[in-house]
Amino acid sequence: MSIRQKQRGSTISKTVIPTQMAVAVDLVVLTVRENKLCALVVERGIEPYKGRLALPGGFVRDGEDLDQAALRELHEETGLSGTFDLDRAASGKRTNAIYLEQLRTYGTPKRDPRQRVIAVAYLALAPNLPLPKAGGDAQEASWEPVSKLLETRLAFDHARILEDGCERAAAKLEYTTLATRFCAPTFTISELRSVYDVVWNSKLEQGNFARKVANVPGMVIATDAFVQSEAGRPARLYRAGPAHVLHPPILRAHE
């Protein structure tokens, strides 16, 4: 395949063959477990970084869309299915599909010592789901607290990617309804607040948060079911509403 491309930006016309590179997708799959923000990681079985923890991912295949590749890798690693669809709740969709969005692309020349690899990172937000057992269809992947992962040395530039993913998630909670993606199909307001507190490392006031969420049109829809926790008054269950943007936003305390 000898495709030639006139190089731009030069008064003297040159023809160059564009450098070919490998393209991979890497996944930052976040969830909340035991009041900690956790990410999905796999242990690398081969060099380089053999034995280190890494974000799940793999190479984009010939003729495969980037988004498709991300969905495929997610399924291969977790056995779970994902979706780029923003909608939920509407028309009783009880889908457990994990929300995905493109995060950022990383292409520093030496980020993979073997060869030039361009990594298109995706961010996924998952409810606290049990992973299919290792040894089955999926490779052994595990949830690990982000704080711990950022102390251990992740493979490649995955620490940076993970940080960027967490920051994106935290930012999106401010002005979108994506927090509900961390929750099961039905959830209590306390569970939703816990998502905010874990991702933001905050302690939002319980009463104000409940009122706030109830007043954002389309964020949550009350069901007529309740759950009883350890103690206290039973909490009403809600499901995600049709709204995507949070208006007005829930702002983190800055500075």
Place this chain on the structure above:
Amino acid sequence: MSIRQKQRGSTISKTVIPTQMAVAVDLVVLTVRENKLCALVVERGIEPYKGRLALPGGFVRDGEDLDQAALRELHEETGLSGTFDLDRAASGKRTNAIYLEQLRTYGTPKRDPRQRVIAVAYLALAPNLPLPKAGGDAQEASWEPVSKLLETRLAFDHARILEDGCERAAAKLEYTTLATRFCAPTFTISELRSVYDVVWNSKLEQGNFARKVANVPGMVIATDAFVQSEAGRPARLYRAGPAHVLHPPILRAHE
């Protein structure tokens, strides 16, 4: 070069050679001219899409960082220099450097009919600068109103990329101080408000906007210079302040 990678997600170990692809950077360079949001475009001189308008861009070179490639292309197309640095104003930096940030990556298999090309798009925000004359170091690039470009048929999937870039810019004006990047080193509050109005297609109330901007700590710094326009009271000139985030944000009217 026969690099092999164990394919993940399969119980039977396979080795595959990752597909190699060309990687390009494409630039959405936005500015405001004559009260219209404009983007930088070039006319394609070769097939495919010969004669069509396209976003400036080019292939990433061997050993070249993605960000470097974006800076290089920007310089080749406009003769101007860019920066990923968020800071401005502080310590009297009178840099005219155009702000850049990564936008999104586009990799649909058939987006380039010649071969698989992964395009890493960058968003650049520029003040209304004259472009160096064509025939010089830079190729002939021109500013065209975005509204017009989205009616004409841009090459490749560049209409989509342009739309995404505009949406990103509009969103960022809400909660960052990037609007000042559309302005010259010193500017009036009216000029800054015009940036918002053009990008958002809004008509913000003049008095409230001025107060708002003045009250956001670190957004703008008053100078002791004034400018006289056609008629009316002379307007004070400001320069960009050290703040990056806008707190509280300036929210668009939604719904």
Place this chain on the structure above:
DNA sequence: CAAATAGTGTCTATCAGACACTATCGA
């Protein structure tokens, strides 16, 4: 003077945050 633009004062409705209070459960 009028017209135009810059900038401030002021009022109202809304909202965030603090915190008290009520509601409803288990033990």
Place this chain on the structure above:
DNA sequence: TCGATAGTGTCTGATAGACACTATTTG
């Protein structure tokens, strides 16, 4: 009964938006 959690009432300070008003220029 107490302790715990869910949810509401209420007050205060800050803010957005509407709009009137003042300030300073050109013609």
